[in-house]
Amino acid sequence: MRQKLVDTITAKGIKNENVRAAIGKIPRHLFMDSSFLDHAYQDKAFPIAAEQTISQPYTVAFQTELLALEKGHKVLEIGTGSGYQCAVLCELGAKVYSIERQKELFKKTSNFLPKLGYRPKKLIFGDGYKGLPEEAPFDSIIVTAGAPFVPKPLLAQLKVDGRLVIPIGNETQTMTLFIRKSPKEFVKQEFGDFRFVPMLENKA
Numbered sequence: 627m628r629q630k631l632v633d634t635i636t637a638k639g640i641k642n643e644n645v646r647a648a649i650g651k652i653p654r655h656l657f658m659d660s661s662f663l664d665h666a667y668q669d670k671a672f673p674i675a676a677e678q679t680i681s682q683p684y685t686v687a688f689q690t691e692l693l694a695l696e697k698g699h700k701v702l703e704i705g706t707g708s709g710y711q712c713a714v715l716c717e718l719g720a721k722v723y724s725i726e727r728q729k730e731l732f733k734k735t736s737n738f739l740p741k742l743g744y745r746p747k748k749l750i751f752g753d754g755y756k757g758l759p760e761e762a763p764f765d766s767i768i769v770t771a772g773a774p775f776v777p778k779p780l781l782a783q784l785k786v787d788g789r790l791v792i793p794i795g796n797e798t799q800t801m802t803l804f805i806r807k808s809p810k811e812f813v814k815q816e817f818g819d820f821r822f823v824p825m826l827e828n829k830a
């Protein structure tokens with residue numbers, strides 16, 4: 627079933643071999659509530675706890691590809707959720723810091739990931755709009771909730787040559803990549819429309 631899922635995301639345009647291998651390896655069904663087990667290897671988003679969703683595998687792969695990860699990269703994720711995207715980043719050899727604002731999900735995922743052998747550097751309960759200044763700068767930052775605007779602290783916490791991948795918009799979001807070219811200069815590229823649960827502010 628996982629191989630079929632890899633074939634599906636490949637057909638949709640995912641080229642990076644390491645990203646495909648990670649999707650082919652991670653047991654996505656274990657990240658989902660039991661009522662959705664039958665659907666775990668469909669290329670669809672599904673509900674997890676606290677009215678949140680586990681992202682569609684294609685979306686996870688697409689965002690991960692845009693990060694241009696190398697082993698040992700320091701990566702910040704906003705929106706830990708089920709931990710699936712975090713597991714993909716760990717699988718690719720990144721040092722992962724991930725922030726979640728829902729207490730229930732934060733606790734559940736903090737317990738769960740090590741059981742599967744995934745050890746992010748740090749899972750944080752808090753508000754991702756602020757980023758994680760004490761661990762900055764990052765090689766890349768990935769936002770996995772729909773952001774109404776680009777939080778300035780996230781741009782500020784990138785290394786030069788670092789990448790921020792963030793879906794921007796309200797109803798639907800445009801996948802957007804920022805690359806920091808110098809301390810003051812960013813280039814921006816857009817990659818089509820996606821749908822995420824909203825990135826909420828100051829309610830952790």
Ligand code: SAH
Pocket residue numbers: 678679680681704705706707708709710711712725726727728731752753754755770771823824825826827828
């Ligand atoms: N990466 C997750 C996707 C979860 S959906 C996965 O692979 O399963 C998006 C998550 O972002 C939700 O869990 C939601 O609670 C969280 N979120 C929303 N706004 C946030 C914020 N300001 N800071 C941190 N997390 C936030």
